Amino acid sequence: MAADPKKKYGKKRCKYCEMKVDYIGYKDLELIKYSLSERYKIMPRRLTGTCKKHQDMVTKAIKRARQVALIPYVVDRHRVVENPFDAIKPLKSK
Numbered sequence: 001m002a003a004d005p006k007k008k009y010g011k012k013r014c015k016y017c018e019m020k021v022d023y024i025g026y027k028d029l030e031l032i033k034y035s036l037s038e039r040y041k042i043m044p045r046r047l048t049g050t051c052k053k054h055q056d057m058v059t060k061a062i063k064r065a066r067q068v069a070l071i072p073y074v075v076d077r078h079r080v081v082e083n084p085f086d087a088i089k090p091l092k093s094k
Contacts, residue, residue: 012049024057026064
């Protein structure tokens with residue numbers, strides 16, 4: 001049977017469930033970057049396909065990372081960069 005012409009996209013799946021992530025911390029910028037736009041806004045679940053459990057963890061981690069100044073609150077509209085994570089320096093872990 002042919003695909004329904006009205007459906008353009010397949011079902012979105014949670015990236016964090018596929019990676020089997022149990023916890024998303026505020027220091028883990030590699031995991032957080034999937035849920036941020038180019039202006040560091042939190043992307044909604046309907047666009048990213050993230051499940052409710054992981055979206056709550058991501059939102060909490062992004063807000064904590066902003067308070068610790070790992071991620072900026074706002075980005076200048078005139079200086080939007082291609083990949084905003086190139087400007088962020090990763091934390092040095094033990």
